[in-house]
Amino acid sequence: MRGMRLTGWVAFVLVASIPAALADSAVTITLKDHHFTPDSIAVPAGQRFRIELTNLDSTVSEFESYDMHFEKIVVGNGGKIHVFAGPLHPGQTYKFFDDYNPDSQGTITATTKKD
Incomplete structure (x- = not known):
């Protein structure tokens, strides 16, 4: 029983620290007039990141990507959601859409770090 508590505590600490570690890697996207801004984004390859989407349209949207394996409903009139994605392969372009x-479509391209 004691081992189970420790395991649960360790799991909690690990999960609780993930969003904080990814806070600096946020990509912000706005949906307005059924158009994503920006609609073309570059992110570092090999790293997880957070996408923050604000829906300024009056209608509900389903933010989705087959390539990055997410889908999430976001209400209109300023509704906000976030999803986590990555790590992505260098040089690859991934599509997202409503x-x-x-x-309503856009892309995220994974770039390699330049020295």
């Missing part, structure tokens, strides 16, 4: 408005 499943309710297929013309």
Whole structure:
């Protein structure tokens, strides 16, 4: 029983520290008039990052990416969500879109670090 408590505590500490570690790696996207801004984003390859999306449209959106394996509903009129993605492969481009408005699309490209 004692080992189970320690394991649970360790798991809590590890999970609780993940968002803090990724806070500096946030990508901010806005959805307005069914258009993502920015619609083309570069992130460092090999690192996890957080995407923060604000929906300024009056309608609900489903922020989705088959390539990055996420989908999340975001309400309109200023609704905000965040998803975690990565690590991504260097040089690869990944698509995201609004499943309710297929013309609303964007890409994230994983770049290699330049020396």
